[in-house]
Each structure stands twice: as C-alpha cells, then as structure tokens.
Amino acid sequence: MFKKVLISDDLGSINQGVLSVVNKLNIKETQQVQYCDDAYLKIKKAILDDAPFDLLITDLSFVKDHREQKYSSGEALIIALNKEFPKLKVIAYSVEDRLQKVRLLINLHNTNAYVCKGRNGLLELEKAIQTVYKNKIFLSPQVAQALNPKTNLEINDFDITLITLLSKGFSQDDISIYLKNKNITPSSLSSIEKHLNKLRIQFKANNAIHLVAIVKDLGLI
Amino acid sequence: MFKKVLISDDLGSINQGVLSVVNKLNIKETQQVQYCDDAYLKIKKAILDDAPFDLLITDLSFVKDHREQKYSSGEALIIALNKEFPKLKVIAYSVEDRLQKVRLLINLHNTNAYVCKGRNGLLELEKAIQTVYKNKIFLSPQVAQALNPKTNLEINDFDITLITLLSKGFSQDDISIYLKNKNITPSSLSSIEKHLNKLRIQFKANNAIHLVAIVKDLGLI
DNA sequence: CAAAACCTTACGGAAATCCGTAAGGTTTTA
DNA sequence: TAAAACCTTACGGATTTCCGTAAGGTTTTG
Numbered sequence: 001m002f003k004k005v006l007i008s009d010d011l012g013s014i015n016q017g018v019l020s021v022v023n024k025l026n027i028k029e030t031q032q033v034q035y036c037d038d039a040y041l042k043i044k045k046a047i048l049d050d051a052p053f054d055l056l057i058t059d060l061s062f063v064k065d066h067r068e069q070k071y072s073s074g075e076a077l078i079i080a081l082n083k084e085f086p087k088l089k090v091i092a093y094s095v096e097d098r099l100q101k102v103r104l105l106i107n108l109h110n111t112n113a114y115v116c117k118g119r120n121g122l123l124e125l126e127k128a129i130q131t132v133y134k135n136k137i138f139l140s141p142q143v144a145q146a147l148n149p150k151t152n153l154e155i156n157d158f159d160i161t162l163i164t165l166l167s168k169g170f171s172q173d174d175i176s177i178y179l180k181n182k183n184i185t186p187s188s189l190s191s192i193e194k195h196l197n198k199l200r201i202q203f204k205a206n207n208a209i210h211l212v213a214i215v216k217d218l219g220l221i
Numbered sequence: 222m223f224k225k226v227l228i229s230d231d232l233g234s235i236n237q238g239v240l241s242v243v244n245k246l247n248i249k250e251t252q253q254v255q256y257c258d259d260a261y262l263k264i265k266k267a268i269l270d271d272a273p274f275d276l277l278i279t280d281l282s283f284v285k286d287h288r289e290q291k292y293s294s295g296e297a298l299i300i301a302l303n304k305e306f307p308k309l310k311v312i313a314y315s316v317e318d319r320l321q322k323v324r325l326l327i328n329l330h331n332t333n334a335y336v337c338k339g340r341n342g343l344l345e346l347e348k349a350i351q352t353v354y355k356n357k358i359f360l361s362p363q364v365a366q367a368l369n370p371k372t373n374l375e376i377n378d379f380d381i382t383l384i385t386l387l388s389k390g391f392s393q394d395d396i397s398i399y400l401k402n403k404n405i406t407p408s409s410l411s412s413i414e415k416h417l418n419k420l421r422i423q424f425k426a427n428n429a430i431h432l433v434a435i436v437k438d439l440g441l442i
Numbered sequence: 443c444a445a446a447a448c449c450t451t452a453c454g455g456a457a458a459t460c461c462g463t464a465a466g467g468t469t470t471t472a
Numbered sequence: 473t474a475a476a477a478c479c480t481t482a483c484g485g486a487t488t489t490c491c492g493t494a495a496g497g498t499t500t501t502g
Contacts, residue, residue, distance in 0.1 A: 010340050011238075011339065011342060012238060012340060012342055013239060013338060014235065015238070016237050017233060017238055018234060065340065117232055117234060118232065118284060119233060119255050120233065121234055122237070123233070167434035169427030169428060170427075173457095173458075188481050190481050190483085191479080193460075194479085194481095196459095206390030207392065208430055209429055209433050212430050213387075392487090392488065392489090393488075394487095406450080408450095411452060411453085412451065415449085415450085418491075428489080429490090
C-alpha cells in the first residue's frame with residue numbers, strides 16, 4: 001500500500017473524513033493541507049528531502065481568502081504537479097461531476113482517479129486508493145462514462161467562454177472585441193451569434209438570459 | 222452539555238468531521254443520518270420513546286438520488302421540525318453564505334445557529350454548539366451581519382418574481398402578459414422596464430443577462 | 443388640504459439580440 | 473484530388489431591450 005499520502009482540501013470537515021479512510025488502509029504517514037500552495041510546497045520539499053509522497057488526494061475548488069495563492073484551484077495544482085513530478089499519483093475528490101472536467105484531468109493531466117463527493121464518497125475513495133495503487137484508473141460511477149469516447153461531451157471550452165462572458169455582462173459586440181484582442185477565432189459578431197444560437201437550441205433556452213440561467217444551474221459556469 | 226445529538230448530512234466525509242467535533246465535546250449519544258426524512262423519523266421516534274434529541278446539526282442542501290424524499294432539503298426539514306418540535310435546538314451547517322437565507326432560518330424558523338462550512342468550519346461548529354447550549358444564537362463571522370437590521374439586503378417579492386421569470390426565458394413582454402393574467406400590478410411593459418432598470422443599477426449589472434447571473438450567484442433566485 | 447414625492451403607464455428612438463440567407467474558406471471523406 | 477461537409481464571416485430585417493421624457497394617478501407630508 002501507499003506509504004506517504006497528502007490530503008488537500010480547504011474544508012476541515014472533509015479532511016477529517018478523508019483522513020479516517022486513509023488511516024483505515026494502513027498507510028503509515030499522512031499529512032494535510034488546506035491550501036493548494038501548501039500542497040505544492042510540501043510535495044516539493046518531500047522530494048528534496050528524499051522522502052517523497054506517493055499519493056495526493058485533492059479537492060478541486062478552493063474558496064479564496066486573504067492568503068494570496070499561486071495555485072488557486074485543484075486543477076492548477078494538478079497540472080503543475082503532473083509536469084514537474086509525473087510519478088506522483090493523484091486522486092481528485094470533488095463535488096463536481098462534469099464529464100468534461102473528468103476527461104480533461106484523466107486524459108491530459110494524468111490524474112489517476114476522480115471520486116465524487118457524495119453519500120458514498122468515502123467508500124468510493126477507499127476503492128479509488130486501492131485501485132490507483134494497482135496502477136489502474138478509478139472513476140466514481142456517476143462519472144464513469146466520461147472516458148467513453150461515444151459519450152457526447154456537452155459543450156466545449158469556447159462555448160463556456162462565450163456564456164461566461166455573457167454572464168459577466170458583456171454584450172455580443174463586447175465579446176467579439178474581446179476575442180479579437182485575444183486573437184481567438186472565431187471572433188466575429190456573426191459567429192458569436194451562431195454559436196449562441198446553437199447553444200440556445202441545445203439547452204432549449206428561449207433567449208440568452210435563459211441560456212445563462214440554465215447553464216448556471218447546471219454548474220457549467 | 223447536550224446529551225443526545227443527531228447529525229444530518231448527505232456527504233459521509235462531512236459527517237465524519239462533525240462527529241469528531243461532537244465527540245470532543247463530551248456528548249454521550251450521537252447518531253448520524255444521510256437523508257432528511259431519516260432525520261425527521263429518528264427525531265420523532267426518539268420523542269415517542271421518551272428519549273428525545275437535544276440538538277440537530279444539519280446540512281441544508283442534499284443531493285437527490287433514487288430515494289424519494291418528503292423533505293428534500295435541510296430548510297424543509299428545519300421548518301417542519303420547528304413547527305412540530307419547537308424545543309429541539311437546531312444548528313445549520315452549510316457551505317452557503319447567503320444572508321437572506323440565514324436571516325430566514327434564524328428569524329422565522331427559530332434556528333439556533335448558522336455555521337458556514339469552510340476552513341474553520343469545525344472550529345466554528347464547536348463554538349456554535351457551546352453557544353447554543355447556553356441558549357444563545359451563533360453565526361459564523363461571514364454571515365454575522367445577517368441579523369443587523371441596517372444591512373439592507375432586501376429586494377421585494379415583486380423584484381424576485383421579475384428576475385425569476387426572466388431567468389425562465391420570459392421576455393419582458395411575456396412578463397407583462399403573465400402579470401396581467403394574474404392581476405398583479407404593475408404589469409405594464411414600461412413598469413417592468415423601470416423596475417428592472419432599478420435592479421440593474423442596484424446590482425451594478427450591465428444588462429438583464431448580467432443581472433440574472435448576479436442575482437443567481439447571490440442565491441436570491 | 444395642497445404640495446411634494448412617488449408610482450404606473452405610454453411613447454419614441456437608439457442599441458442589442460434574434461434569425462435567415464449567402465459567400466468564401468478549411469477540413470473531412472470517398 | 474474532388475466533392476461534401478463544415479466553419480467563419482457579412483448583411484439585412486424583425487423583435488426585444490435599453491433609456492429618456494412625459495402625463496396622470498396615488499400616497500405621504502407639512
């Protein structure tokens with residue numbers, strides 16, 4: 001079994017629960033942090049000390065507070081860690097169940113498991129740890145279909161960008177200018193209209209307001 | 222100190238954390254549930270058995286699953302309990318920090334404490350239990366201002382109706398027709414525009430989309 | 443009671459969104 | 473490689489939102 005595990009989650013109560021699972025699994029050394037930056041530093045330090053962590057269990061969303069953070073989310077942390085320390089095993093433990101996000105983490109950033117917090121979260125986490133230890137990938141049942149290539153993945157990043165900008169009060173004209181400035185294509189007003197129209201149909205929304213409301217309810221933005 | 226406590230939260234990991242706090246406080250009997258209906262039944266049963274609970278610590282949002290529930294949220298549970306068993310002390314333990322909601326629970330439904338899940342959630346929960354035991358109300362610092370009467374968080378029901386209808390895809394014209402049908406005044410398109418304009422200013426929103434997004438984020442709709 | 447303040451409603455013009463059509467470019471596919 | 477499929481962009485018109493002004497009614501206030 002793993003020898004040295006780091007738990008990263010801003011909610012103390014979650015940390016407690018995860019800890020109880022880890023303890024049950026006969027893991028010798030466990031440490032906890034509540035900030036992504038602390039996780040990064042601890043992992044780096046441990047390698048320098050020649051006593052690296054085997055496994056990181058991390059939340060994805062961290063509430064911002066007064067402490068300025070280099071890594072403000074679990075994703076940012078995972079991406080950085082995967083580049084620098086590809087050998088470290090990582091389990092994401094999150095309330096989110098967006099297939100898009102799961103797919104991104106597993107396929108692009110070599111995350112080893114994605115466990116959804118929920119009624120059976122701790123049970124699944126236990127399974128995840130055991131599965132990852134055997135060098136296999138674990139997904140919670142709710143997101144298991146994420147890796148199925150025929151699962152039509154909702155909407156892409158561009159769409160998310162569009163709706164996010166809308167929700168921030170940008171007019172479609174503003175969005176066009178914004179995208180042009182960033183050299184992102186498509187950026188024409190016409191294309192933006194087309195994409196939003198497609199999204200309205202897809203989400204059965206009457207208008208842009210409705211679309212933003214629906215997508216917000218789904219937690220996609 | 223309290224003698225018999227019930228913890229209600231759908232996330233197992235949270236339950237664990239809360240449990241550790243309760244145990245620290247020298248409370249003799251603790252029980253846990255993951256569904257609001259179970260909480261209600263356990264509390265009712267305990268009273269019939271002449272061994273009632275002193276305190277309920279409950280989450281507010283419960284993820285729906287296959288099990289059909291009479292009480293689908295912590296609020297619904299609290300409201301029902303307060304009517305039937307007004308003596309039971311209740312602590313809400315939630316990630317939400319909407320002042321509106323806090324005010325509602327404390328003032329209307331006699332909730333005794335509102336603790337925000339967060340980095341210091343368990344610490345605050347401990348304080349909350351002790352404070353409630355002394356028959357005082359406890360609020361997490363982030364929501365402490367909720368009860369301050371000069372905190373103006375009010376937009377009225379009509380405003381909420383307008384924004385809610387917007388978020389459901391109604392055009393302003395649709396809203397006008399809808400209100401006329403329901404004999405609600407004002408109902409003219411012009412008045413609706415005026416009210417929404419006022420709200421846009423109040424919430425510093427650029428347009429209706431932005432307004433709906435902001436108000437959704439605030440949890441007002 | 444009368445003035446002031448407020449609210450609802452109407453109207454008109456500018457701006458933005460919605461929606462279809464069409465041209466030209468790129469990628470996919472047979 | 474040529475046809476098909478797809479994508480971006482442009483444009484025009486209908487509809488809706490945004491915003492100011494103004495008239496008439498109700499409530500508040502001195």
